[in-house]
Amino acid sequence: MKTLTSLSAAAVIFFSLGSPAVGETAAVTADRPAQHNAQKANPKETVFKYLQDASYAQVSLSEKERTKAQMKEVLAPYFTDEIADAYLKYNAVKGETQYIVYGTDFPILSLPFFSYDESTKIKQQKNKTIVYQYFKKTDTGPVTFEGHYEAVTMIRTDGAWKISSISESKEEPN
Template sequence: MKKHAMIVLALLMTFWTGNYASAKVNTVHPSRIEVFTFMHDAFQAQLKLSEAYHTKAETERVLTPYFSKSYTDQFLKENVVKEAQGYISYGGDLSPYYIPYFSYNGDTKMIYDDQKHKLYVYEYFPDETDGPVKYGDHYEMITLKLYGPQWKIVQYTFSKEKPVRSVKTFHEIKAD
């Protein structure tokens, strides 16, 4: 019995620390790769909510390592429905508060604000007239904020105008 308890404890610690580690980004000077990996993991967490039914607490636990409380609340309100079996996200091409389909290359811009301890990740998306989803030229941006030692996604912005202007406290984080 003691052996089984130790195995269960080891598995729980692996899952717990694994989640935390995947949500961690260098707080001093985050690299593009660290931030892009973090955002990819955040997007995977969002997608996980469409794979199976969850309790309300489980949905929040899946998103908490990556998103602020207010962002999580907005995402759940807009994208997650309660069914008899539990909570689930059905997603879609234009679902609000999902991480955008960034290219994660030189077209994806990243700006760090030294004063506000925020990261702005954005990209320009040209006019799309083919296919089932059509939209005009626009920018999409995700804002991340430093909470103690951890970054969290705090805002999604959809804009016709370039969302970030030059400011003295802004520094672009360029590709390596």
């Protein structure tokens, strides 16, 4: 009878969560929400998604004029105050009535154009994560550059990850 009760309980949990698609498996954990487990399962994808969202936040500042306070609010979920302020100092220009960020070939403190694949590396430490990629030398096209690393450093502050620096170097970040 104990086996039947366990099977019945498992079936109730299984069907109340929804059955998996063909080829998928179902895992039940009572102590954590499923979404949290999904993020824990692949931290690299979570970091990549975070950086892509942060990049979109920067790009969105070119869509319409805003006050500098509104611009900072757009950046706040992703960037420390210091780097958000520096980004706006170098990139926000006076528009007709407020400020806007225009596109450029040489953006200052904009997130790198990572490939978000095996070329993009992550070094994690206790309260610091460095995401970086090596960009090979290019001498064709309108933009040329020497081979170099581009890196984004994220720190844990007030319980959340924030981008604290964006850098370029000939040496691999550490």
